Amino acid sequence: xxxxxxxxxxxxxxxxxxxxxxxxxxxxxxxxxxxxxxxxxxxxxxxxxxxxxxxxxxxxxxxxxxxxxxxxxxxxxxxxxxxxxxxxxxxxxxxxxxxxxxxxxxxxxxxxxxxxxxxxxxxxxxxxxxxxxxxxxxxxxxxxxxxxxxxxxxxxxxxxxxxxxxxxxxxxxxxxxxxxxxxxxxxxxxxxxxxxxxxxxxxxxxxxxxxxxxxxxxxxxxxxxxxxxxxxxxxxxxxxxxxxxxxxxxxxxxxxxxxxxxxxxxxxxxxxxxxxxxxxxxxxxxxxxxxxxxxxxxxxxxxxxxxxxxxxxxxxxxxxxxxxxxxxxxxxxxxxxxxxxxxxxxxxxxxxxxxxxxxxxxxxxxxxxxxxxxxxxxxxxxxxxxxxxxxxxxxxxx
Numbered sequence: 001x002x003x004x005x006x007x008x009x010x011x012x013x014x015x016x017x018x019x020x021x022x023x024x025x026x027x028x029x030x031x032x033x034x035x036x037x038x039x040x041x042x043x044x045x046x047x048x049x050x051x052x053x054x055x056x057x058x059x060x061x062x063x064x065x066x067x068x069x070x071x072x073x074x075x076x077x078x079x080x081x082x083x084x085x086x087x088x089x090x091x092x093x094x095x096x097x098x099x100x101x102x103x104x105x106x107x108x109x110x111x112x113x114x115x116x117x118x119x120x121x122x123x124x125x126x127x128x129x130x131x132x133x134x135x136x137x138x139x140x141x142x143x144x145x146x147x148x149x150x151x152x153x154x155x156x157x158x159x160x161x162x163x164x165x166x167x168x169x170x171x172x173x174x175x176x177x178x179x180x181x182x183x184x185x186x187x188x189x190x191x192x193x194x195x196x197x198x199x200x201x202x203x204x205x206x207x208x209x210x211x212x213x214x215x216x217x218x219x220x221x222x223x224x225x226x227x228x229x230x231x232x233x234x235x236x237x238x239x240x241x242x243x244x245x246x247x248x249x250x251x252x253x254x255x256x257x258x259x260x261x262x263x264x265x266x267x268x269x270x271x272x273x274x275x276x277x278x279x280x281x282x283x284x285x286x287x288x289x290x291x292x293x294x295x296x297x298x299x300x301x302x303x304x305x306x307x308x309x310x311x312x313x314x315x316x317x318x319x320x321x322x323x324x325x326x327x328x329x330x331x332x333x334x335x336x337x338x339x340x341x342x343x344x345x346x347x348x349x350x351x352x353x354x355x356x357x358x359x360x361x362x363x364x365x366x367x368x369x370x371x372x373x374x375x376x377x378x379x380x381x382x383x384x385x386x387x388x389x390x391x392x393x394x395x396x397x398x
Contacts, residue, residue: 006080009116012070013086022160023064023088030159033090034061036166037150037190037203041178043129045146045207047136048265051098052148053129056203058104060090060124061166068120076118084112089124090161095151095200096132104128138264141271142214143394150203163199165190183207218259219273223387225252226280230379232291233372237298242291250284253277276390283382290375294368301364315362315370 022031038057045052064087074080093102105128115123134148154161177185188205229249235242256277264271300307307315392398 005074009067009070009080009082010086012067013082016070017066017087019086019088021066021088023062023066025065030162031062031090032162032164033154034166035059035092035152035163035201037152037201039150039177039185039188039203039205040127042180042183042185042207045134045183047138047144047146048263049098050133050135050265051131052134052207053131054150056104056128056130056150058092058126058128058152059166060092060122060126062090062122064088064116064120064122067116067122074116074118078118079123080116081113082116084114084124087114087116087122089114089122090163091155092152092163093155094130094132095153096149097130098133099131101131104130136265136268138271139269140394140396141264141273142209142211142219143396144271145206145208147204147206149205152201152203154199157197158199161199163192163201165192165201182210184210218256222256222273222277222280223383225249225256226283226383226387227380229280229284229287230376230383232287233294233376233379237295237368240295242295243288246284246288246291250281250288253281253284257281272390272393276386279386280383283379287375287379290371294372294375297364297368297371301368305364307362307364307367311367312362315367 021027024031036059038059040055040057043053043055067087091103094104104126112124112126117123130150132148132150134146136144136146138144152163154163184207186206186208188203191202191204193200193202229246232242232246232249235245257274260271260274260277264274389398
């Protein structure tokens with residue numbers, strides 16, 4: 001385009017153009033604005049407050065009938081940059097903003113440029129920061145996924161401005177995403193629900209966390225902590241370290257709960273990892289109680305206290321998995337065993353462990369030994385099942 005024609009365009013804008021009037025000859029008709037949104041990157045996402053900061057590219061195209069009828073000519077493929085203050089442009093606002101800013105924050109609103117092509121169409125591109133609300137769904141944390149939306153609305157009703165999806169062109173993509181190493185973006189779609197008196201455009205997408213870091217630094221140490229909690233029953237009672245060991249494990253789980261409370265939202269579904277820690281915390285409380293119980297057994301042995309009948313019955317129940325035939329012969333007493341030696345021999349053949357202890361001869365040492373085995377095996381099994389179920393859930397296997 002020649003310099004003379006450019007001067008004519010700017011002279012027309014200064015003398016015969018009003019940027020406050022919609023650029024249609026018949027003011028009863030709306031201005032149709034083609035809009036295309038492109039997601040560039042996720043700058044930050046705070047699950048606790050549900051605030052998403054993203055970098056957005058918004059392209060606006062519309063026909064300016066006033067400029068098209070101007071007394072100047074343009075060659076094909078010509079594009080003239082015009083200051084945004086001299087021409088009419090649609091005002092698009094963020095509908096679900098999380099701050100007081102209703103527009104994309106560009107930092108240079110005073111110097112934005114609008115391009116005029118040879119057909120009289122205006123092209124306006126805005127690249128800016130959008131801070132919007134996005135409700136968090138942390139149920140599968142740390143492999144959680146969140147559905148987010150960016151909603152844009154025109155400043156006037158649809159009888160004056162109509163927003164439309166820009167026609168697809170070769171090479172167009174709704175997302176030119178620059179990965180930040182923490183969030184991945186998928187299922188990006190641009191829709192227009194048309195549920196309001198004003199045109200509404202929604203850019204919908206799903207963000208998923210890169211879970212390797214929290215799994216390595218949070219989930220795996222938590223599973224190891226659960227397994228270590230069971231080994232309190234492998235400590236000898238005489239060392240007097242069981243209570244301090246089990247309480248240390250309990251306090252470590254409380255620390256994990258505080259870490260998650262600072263990171264995850266207090267509303268919405270409770271995360272699986274939070275449920276997992278609560279179950280471990282409950283198990284750890286039982287471990288503390290059982291540790292105290294085993295120390296009481298050790299103290300009774302030191303004081304040579306007799307074993308009550310209720311404890312003998314418990315011993316019989318605990319001992320049954322180790323010697324299945326023992327239950328059938330519990331009525332044999334020491335006197336009968338001396339008079340009838342074959343009874344002991346038969347028991348030794350039927351009980352391969354070789355540990356025949358009559359119920360009348362149960363000591364606190366034997367009772368403590370078998371209860372430690374039972375408590376250790378139970379807590380290890382519970383920890384294993386709990387870890388397997390948790391991993392199956394967060395990896396969407398069940």
